[in-house]
Amino acid sequence: MPAHIPSPSPSAPLSPSLVVAALRAGGCVFAEDEAELILATARTPDELTTMVDRRVAGLPLEHVLGWAEFHGLRIAVEPGVFVPRRRTEFLVTQALTRVPHAALVVDLCCGSGAVGAALAAVLGRVELHAADIDPAAVRCARRNVTGHVHTGDLFEALPGELRGRVDILAANVPYVPTDAVALLPAEARDHEPLTALDGGTDGLDLLRRVAAAAPDWLAPGGCVFVETSEHQAPTAVEAFTRAGLTACLAESEELYAHVVIGAKGA
Template sequence: MPLLIPSAVVAALRAAGCVFAEDEAELILATARTPDELTAMVERRTAGLPLEHVLGWARFHGLRIAVEPGVFVPRRRTEFLVDQALARLPGARVVVDLCCGSGAVGAALAAALGRVELHAADVDPAAVRCARRNLADHGGHAYAGDLFEPLPRTLLGRVDILAANVPYVPSDEVGLLPAEAREHEPLRALDGGADGLDVLRRVATAAPGWLAPGGCLLIETSEQQAQEAALIFTRAGLATSLAVSEELHAHVVIGARP
């Protein structure tokens, strides 16, 4: 039977263990177009599907980002990476979003910067399809492939902001993640190898050839990995700094091409 009473939606979500049942119910009720759709959405959420996959979108840096099932959900802490990029390069004209997932970072940067040349890439075809939807209004391009491999060679030496939200969970810690992430997001968007820094190393090593003079590479990492990640940036020839947000529990390593 379709759920028609808001309190019934809240009760169903609370019974399933949703900590913010009232807030989630409000979003689901506002998104569902019919009683049957509402019931189906509540059933998917109570079965453990991430709220963003149930809604079909995630709020990120003031934007509504389309998120399809099986695609990595952008985290609020990653808004800090966007803010750091904007603070350092407010006049950026060429932006690349690597390991782009839904394209949330690239879309947020383009929305704040105005008209930019925007490119994004991800190894997951489902993520790329999603990113194309989110970047379309900004004139952005999304490519399927491994890191820099699918990007146009015309970008070499021209990128002002290179944002890379790489996977950084150590392989033996993936099993400790919340079930929503483990069961509904792609493993390759989470698993960063033995120490969580495998993909970061590859990006940092190649980044100087793609950055414009003064351009910056920005990568989110964990508190435990931040110092080693900064050393990797420095060894790659980048002028390195670390930005931290205690409020968001966010750590962003920043490397500028001299």
């Protein structure tokens, strides 16, 4: 039975201690921090009760709040949409460092559109295209992205006129091996779309497809950036090299992030 907090009367102040106690009883490790965010977001006592009940029932905090913090931005996140991970901020940083004057950016497997939104926020006047195969993600991305958001499978979603013009191709493809999806935390396994998690037998099916097609879409000097895991990284680098890209691996110990970068020659 989920923990539940009683609804305060309209005149009663919201009690942080009640919220913390309910979250802690529901198994939330960072109950104090989560309580602070929920209390700051809830507009009424009834909404507060509903939000705490949903969190205790196992919904990701970001789905409860309706937003996630990412690269200094507040990204709208809807139920059923992949929650942007803080480690993916490293991919954004790498893209901005290596292609600081990008004019055309594509965010493939965009989910909520967090990566594209973060890149555009720093780059300023940039042509941004985002795409996802999941209609729910596309609806959510349109709330976050000032640009073009397309529905479809990887490059099939993109307008043909982008071919050969992309300066930054960010592709946060799913990379969990199929057999490992069941081992993910329940928040991801039960509340995020399988298409955003399952990367095939070894987790690299979509990465290989991106690597194979990227050279046709990149502008001279353009780069593709894909997040992967530490143990998958060597195979991912090989896939980029085999596609004719100059490939390397960037790592962040702090975020435990691994980004494979493929550059097209000038």
